[in-house]
Amino acid sequence: MFSLLQQTAPVVVEESETVIITESAEAAGHGAEAAHAVAGAADAAHGAAGHAASAPGMPQLDFTTFGNQIFWLLVILAVIYWVLSRIALPRIGGVISDRQGAITGDLMAAEEFKQKAKDAEAAYDKALADARAEAGKIVAANKAEIQKELDAAIAHADAEIAARAAESEKRIGEIRASAVEDARSVAREVTAALVENFGGKVDQGLVDAAVDQRLKGALQ
């Protein structure tokens, strides 16, 4: 049976392109093994030709490469899994949680600073109010003091004015008294001189009495 196939194989080869002569020969042998128990030589040769044509048709169905691909896939998957689970993922997870922590910490710090700023503002307001009150007190105290000084000064000025007025009154009184006295002495002298000129005898005592008598009404 195998010899029969070997006879038909060159026919298949002749039908195929020259490039794949060796391939189809191999495939023919392969196909013969497969069909060994089942079919006759003609059928086996036909199957071999079909196999030779379909081998490059769908590389995905070329089972001879499966072992290779599966082996290398498992190796690569193991490598990637090792790299990810040992290095990459813990690192990235750590970075992300660190960032989360930093953000939370910063937010809390910001909240704290906000509270501090509020406290500082309250303290500032309080200090401002205190200062205002203090200033008000000082102003009131100064006002009172000034008022007191003013009152004292006014009282002092009043007293001085009163004293000056009294002094002036006294001096006016003195001036008036002296003026009366002067008028009296002038009147006595003029009267004495008149009496002398009219040829009378000047009795000073009488003249004074007469002048004082006449002046009593006028110089009051």
Add this chain to the structure above:
Amino acid sequence: MAEEEAGGLVFHPMDQFVVKPLFGEGPVNWYTPTNATLWMALAALAITALLVFGTRGRAIVPNRVQSIAELLYGMVHKMVEDVTGKDGVKYFPYVMTLFCFILFANFLALLPKSFSPTSHIAVTAVLAVLVFLGVTVLGFVKNGAHFLGLFWVSSAPLALRPVLAVIELISYFVRPVSHSIRLAGNIMAGHAVIKVFAAFAAIAAIAPVSVLAITAMYGLEVLVALIQAYVFTILTCVYLKDALHPAH
């Protein structure tokens, strides 16, 4: 698949998905470093660059790279917490691993000449099966037999419950299939369509339209890259929630 047309157009939309050894030509053994290995390793490097070197400053006020790293962390962490609740947060590293791997594999696959690991059902199926097995084991470990309450819809009429249980059971086991094919299908289809449009650019008359179409598809693919990573992750979270709180 290499179809020669009259105009000389050559379509190789699926060649970009071929897994090739990185050095030399030999066969692809299970340990051979291939282009799939290279681009998955580049995704791991890009993730490390963004999430480890980008955050080495550990700054309280982040720079741009650290902001992006924190954005990804915050998005996935919030998703896990919102969908699964507080007790799901301890599975966050694994969900983040899935999301980062798919997102970066999708984005790196959009570079010209690159290889897209997430377009391969072998890759997405392993991702989905890991989630499926993990979630199932976790469900039984956390809730014991109560985990089966997930399939027993106690709010439905008693007669309907066995029928619903069968439907729930089927839908439970279809989860990893849809979970993986959705991702691989989206990425593969988008990249293949871009390649097809690119092949049309060989005709001078169509080339401007082709370039415009590629640009539009590329924009769409950038969106798809993000959305598929997001969808895969949020479905993982939903399944995880079912494991932690199976009651309907």
